[in-house]
Amino acid sequence: xxxxxLVLALRESPAALALLSPLGQRAALPFGIPxxxxxxxxxxxxxxxxxxxxxxxxxxxxxSLHSHFSHLDPRExxxxxxxxxxxxxxxxxxxHILASLGGDTPMSLPVVTAGITHAISICGxxxxxxxxxxxxxxxxxxxxxxxxxxxxxxxxxxxPFFDQxxxxxxxxxxxxxxxxxxLASLAGPATLLLNFPANPTGYSPMADEVPGIVQAIADxxxxxxxxxxxxxxxxxxxxxxxxxxxxxxxxxxxxxxxHVICKVDGATKELVFxxxxxxxxxxxxxxxxxxxxxxxxxxxxxSTISSGPAPAQSAVLAALQSPTLAAEQAAVVEVLAARYRxxxxxxxxxxxxxxxxNSGCFCLLPLHDGLDAEVVRxxxxxxxxxxxxxxPQVNALRVAFCGIEARDIPDxxxxxxxxxx
Numbered sequence: 375x376x377x378x379x380l381v382l383a384l385r386e387s388p389a390a391l392a393l394l395s396p397l398g399q400r401a402a403l404p405f406g407i408p409x410x411x412x413x414x415x416x417x418x419x420x421x422x423x424x425x426x427x428x429x430x431x432x433x434x435x436x437x438s439l440h441s442h443f444s445h446l447d448p449r450e451x452x453x454x455x456x457x458x459x460x461x462x463x464x465x466x467x468x469x470h471i472l473a474s475l476g477g478d479t480p481m482s483l484p485v486v487t488a489g490i491t492h493a494i495s496i497c498g499x500x501x502x503x504x505x506x507x508x509x510x511x512x513x514x515x516x517x518x519x520x521x522x523x524x525x526x527x528x529x530x531x532x533x534p535f536f537d538q539x540x541x542x543x544x545x546x547x548x549x550x551x552x553x554x555x556x557l558a559s560l561a562g563p564a565t566l567l568l569n570f571p572a573n574p575t576g577y578s579p580m581a582d583e584v585p586g587i588v589q590a591i592a593d594x595x596x597x598x599x600x601x602x603x604x605x606x607x608x609x610x611x612x613x614x615x616x617x618x619x620x621x622x623x624x625x626x627x628x629x630x631x632x633h634v635i636c637k638v639d640g641a642t643k644e645l646v647f648x649x650x651x652x653x654x655x656x657x658x659x660x661x662x663x664x665x666x667x668x669x670x671x672x673x674x675x676x677s678t679i680s681s682g683p684a685p686a687q688s689a690v691l692a693a694l695q696s697p698t699l700a701a702e703q704a705a706v707v708e709v710l711a712a713r714y715r716x717x718x719x720x721x722x723x724x725x726x727x728x729x730x731x732n733s734g735c736f737c738l739l740p741l742h743d744g745l746d747a748e749v750v751r752x753x754x755x756x757x758x759x760x761x762x763x764x765x766p767q768v769n770a771l772r773v774a775f776c777g778i779e780a781r782d783i784p785d786x787x788x789x790x791x792x793x794x795x
Contacts, residue, residue: 375402375403375666375669376402377400377402379666380402380666380669380670383662383663383665383666384663384666384667385663386630386659386661386662386663387630387634387659387663387664387667388630388631388632389597389598389599389628389629389630389631389632389633389634390634390659390663390666390667392563392597393500393501393506393563393565393597393598393599393634394500394501394670395499395500395501395502395503395506395526396503397499397500397503397526398499398500398501398670401499401500401670401671401673401674401677402669402670402673403457403669403672403673403676406676407422407423407424408423408454408456408457408676408681410422411423423454425453425454427453431449431453432448432449433448433449433452433453435448435452440452443685443688445692446685446688446689446692447688450462450684450687450688450691451684451685451688451689452684452685453684454680454681454684455486455681455682455683455684455687456672456681457672457673457675457676457680457681458483458485458486458668458669458671458672458675459484459485459486459487459654459682459687460486460684460687460688460691462691463486463687463688463690463691463694464483464484464485464486464654465483466691466694466695467484467486467654467694468481468483468484468656470694471484471619471621471637471639471656474607474618474619474622475618475619475621475622476622478626479621479622479625479626480625480626480628480658480659480660481625481637481656481657481658481660481664482656482657482658482659482660482664482665482667482668483656483664483665483668484654484655484656485654485655485656485668485671485672485675486652486653486654486682486687487638487640487652487653487654487655487671487675487682488651488652488653488675488679488682488683489640489642489651489652489653490603490605490638490639490640490642490653491517491521491653492651492653492679493638493639493640493653493654493655494518494521494522494567494601494603494638495521495522495525496655496671496674496675497565497599497601497636497638497655498521498522498525498526498528498565499525499526499674500599500667500670500671500674501563501565501599501634502522502526502528502565503526503527503528504526504527504528504529505562506528506562506563506564506565507528507529507530507531507560507564507565508522508523508528508529508530508531508564508565508566508567509530509531509532509533509556509557509560509564509565509566509567510530510531510532510533510566510567511532511533511534511535511548511549511552511553511568511572512532512533512534512535512767512768513535513574513575513738513765513767513768513770514532514535514567514569514572514573514574514767515569515573515574516765516767518530518567528565531556531559532556533549533552533553533555533556534549534552535548535549535572535575535577536548536549536577536729536730537549537550537551537552540729540730540740541727541728541729541740546729546730547579547580547583547730548577548579548583548587550583550586550587550590553566553587553590553591554590554593557590557591557594557598560594560596560598561596562596562597563596563597563598563599564596564597564598564599565598565599565600565601566591566598566599566600566601567600567601567603568587568600568601568602568603568620569603569605570602570603570604570606570616570619570620570733571606571607571609571610571732571733571734571735572734573605573606573734573735573736573772574736574738574763574765574770574772575729575730575731575736575737575738576729576731576732576733576734576735576736576737576738577729577730577731577732577733578610578615578616578732578733578734579615579616579620580614580615580616581614581615581616581617582614583616584616584620584623585623587620588620588623588624588627589627591624591627591633592627592628592629592633594632594633595632596632597632597633598632598633598634599633599634599635599636600624600633600634600635600636601636601638602619602620602621602624602635602636602637602638603638604619604621604637604638604639605638605639605640605642605643606643606733606734606735607619607639607643607644608643608644608703608707609643609707609710609733609734609735610732610733611710611711611714611715611732611733612732612733615732615733619637619639621635621637621656621658624658625658628658630659633658634657634658634659634667635657635658636655636656636657636658637654637655637656637657637658638653638654638655638656639653639654639656640652640653640654641653641686641690641693643735644703645690645693645699645703646706647686647689647690647693650683650686650689650690651682651683651686652682652683652686652687652690655671709780710735710775710776712780713775713776713778713779713780713783714731714775715780716780716781716783716784717737717773717775717783717787720783720784720786720787720788721737721739721787723784723787724787724788724790724791726739726787726790726791726794726795727739727740728740729770735774735775735776736772736773736774736775736776737772737773737775738765738768738770738771738772738773739770739771739772739773739790739794740768740769740770741769741770741771741794742795745769745794746769747764747765747766747769747770747771748764748766750764750771750793750794751763751764751771753793754771754789754790754793757792757793758789758790758792758793759789760786760789760790762774762790771790771794773786773790
């Protein structure tokens with residue numbers, strides 16, 4: 375679409391028009407090589423795109439490379455992908471989302487990105503700017519600073535993640551009151567990012583927490599983009615949890631005059647395909663307006679990486695078509711759940727304090743007065759041969775239990791306790 379056509383399409387979503395940053399407003403796919411090549415797809419002689427083929431659209435890869443992808447369709451795995459991603463993969467991922475959230479969830483066709491971080495970056499470019507802040511619960515994943523503030527100049531505003539002392543066992547929950555207060559301080563277009571299961575805390579809302587979160591956002595009177603960072607989706611370990619992305623509830627409650635809800639997710643954790651770099655970006659906007667937002671996302675992809683990696687997209691599509699995929703995913707979740715249970719038990723046995731956690735890959739250990747997180751991190755390496763991540767926002771240590779076998783977790787906690795007490 376031309377920039378003018380995109381604006382016309384987006385009139386169906388007044389919130390999107392109000393929220394787009396200056397870059398987001400400009401973003402549009404030019405009538406360039408991919409579009410002209412697509413128009414010529416039916417020609418007998420196609421001298422358009424710079425791909426080495428047999429003359430009939432079949433790639434001519436080197437055998438030493440092709441042998442590693444011989445089980446995939448070479449036209450999908452070894453040629454350029456469209457800027458939006460492989461159409462079959464986009465359609466299958468939408469079915470995957472709807473199976474989890476329910477068929478009545480309004481959503482666009484997902485755009486394939488080069489990992490979840492890339493999807494968040496696209497949202498930042500579309501919706502944030504120096505006068506359009508990003509609101510986050512604290513503590514948060516430090517890469518949000520790099521993805522958003524460094525690239526777009528948007529300031530980051532924060533509110534406390536937990537509603538009371540997170541070290542009082544069984545009492546702290548997501549701070550919906552602080553979310554409401556933070557939203558009330560916003561006077562114009564802004565973006566809120568919610569990451570559940572959270573990095574670094576490992577916390578996700580219980581089922582009875584979600585209605586309050588959704589209502590707080592639905593009541594916000596100004597244009598608001600909400601990014602649901604669902605990187606660790608499916609990794610829920612306790613009964614009574616909401617147990618799925620909050621995107622569905624938010625999308626169903628969204629007012630198209632004020633809200634655009636964005637879902638970023640991917641194969642990284644859900645399919646345990648970390649190196650594949652296959653992520654997805656989905657909007658709560660449907661129809662022509664949803665297509666326009668997807669095209670703006672594709673324009674940003676075209677302007678940076680051109681298009682995503684074809685072999686990884688083809689592999690994810692093949693996995694999604696496998697009848698054994700659900701059972702394979704469930705087995706991985708159970709492995710992580712066992713490690714989660716072992717970690718909680720060991721922390722309690724050694725009386726090591728921790729922030730509430732019930733999901734994902736991490737737990738967060740606060741340090742008492744007099745201990746500095748960076749100093750302790752280095753001591754753990756030197757004295758105990760233990761590696762963890764320091765979170766200076768709250769002077770705490772993040773433990774990634776996803777990479778430690780359950781039988782080794784008691785030893786890990788014992789080593790931690792020797793230093794942090």
